[in-house]
Amino acid sequence: MNIGKALKLCRSAKDMSLEAVAEGADISVSYLSRIENKQREPTLDIVSKLANVLAVPMPVLIFLASDASELRGLDAQTEQQFSTLALELIHRS
Numbered sequence: 672m673n674i675g676k677a678l679k680l681c682r683s684a685k686d687m688s689l690e691a692v693a694e695g696a697d698i699s700v701s702y703l704s705r706i707e708n709k710q711r712e713p714t715l716d717i718v719s720k721l722a723n724v725l726a727v728p729m730p731v732l733i734f735l736a737s738d739a740s741e742l743r744g745l746d747a748q749t750e751q752q753f754s755t756l757a758l759e760l761i762h763r764s
Contacts, residue, residue: 672733672736672737672738673709673736673738674706674712674713674718674732674733674736675706675707675708675709676707676709676735676736677732677733677735677736678692678703678706678707678721678725678732679707680735680761681725681727681732681735681761682707682725684758684761684762685725685726685761687725689703689704689707691724692721692724692725695720695723695724696717696720696721696723696724697720698717698720703721718732725761727760727761728760731757731760731761734753734757735754735757
């Protein structure tokens with residue numbers, strides 16, 4: 672799971688700066704940057720705060736952070752449909 676990749680994807684899709692997201696989640700910019708670059712693993716509480724700031728449902732964030740091995744059992748079509756829906760949710764929020 673790469674929560675940093677998912678956070679960066681959501682932040683970029685919403686055109687939000689590291690500073691704005693970090694401030695909203697009450698964490699430092701350097702800590703958020705380290706999370707996005709997979710140098711730190713955030714607590715569930717921090718992930719929840721970040722999801723709220725980004726206005727992205729936590730399950731969507733977790734899905735986007737999942738790698739192929741964590742999505743075993745999903746056929747390619749279902750995975751693609753979930754991905755499309757997740758990205759639509761990001762852009763709507």
